[in-house]
Amino acid sequence: MVDDVDRQIINRLQGHMLVAERPFAVEAATMGLEEDELLNRLRRLLDANVLTRFGPLFDIGRIGGHVTLAAMAVPADRFDTVAGIVNAFPEVAHNYARDHALSMWFVVEAETAERVAEVLRAIAAATGLTVHDLPKTREFRVGLRLEA
């Protein structure tokens, strides 16, 4: 489903997007493609959910937002129910099950620190579980980039 040309596009356009009048035409030319073909392939990759989005990753602290990582010890037999409660909050950006006593790990993003705290309290109240709030206090790298 993802061919070599798609891979080349993903590798080139991760974290790198030209800001110019005809960005896709310029990027396409560097890869030996037509502008149309590049746009069609990007549409297909988005429709197929290989790509989640095409756009910016903001430094949330600098645009007035707040984000945290939260963890909960969820009993195995309640996992799906609790995941349903947590994921119903639009502020929950992603949620992973991990092989640890603290088994559910999710990111909460909101415009204010108060709203983030409110969501964590609401999740604790709805599930009866302790929610550990683990905001980053220092960042040494944010460079997620994967070779396709």
Place this chain on the structure above:
Amino acid sequence: MELIAALCDGLALDPRPYQRLAERTGLTEAEVIARIQAMRDDGVIRRFGVVVRHHDLGYRCNAMVVWDIPDDVVSGIGQRLGALDEVTLCYRRPRRLPDWPYNLFTMIHGRERAEGEAIIARLAEREGLNAYPHEILFSLKRFKQCGARYGG
């Protein structure tokens, strides 16, 4: 509409995506381009481009490696780990005792679990980190990934 709010919806897959943003925000295309460029130079926009759903590229193993490092040396070690190619994210976070003793978080992506484990074993050995308590939390299942808009 504000430019930042319009950008959160992503870039239009259109030959002139910045012109489309200009129409939505009441700015000119040149202003949109200049403002995005400035936000990027300034670090307000940390990355700009395609956001990949990594499971679908074959990266099944996302390993969160957590370390309990004494507070007086955690900054130096964090900087060292953050500079390594195999580490994709590196953050300091608070401990939550007694449940959670770890204060340094690193993310490693591997195509398979064994690959992830090997990367981490090599890294700990090479960087002399085996003396510090650490654990690897592999992802078992992804419930929601709506494409993080922010670097968290």
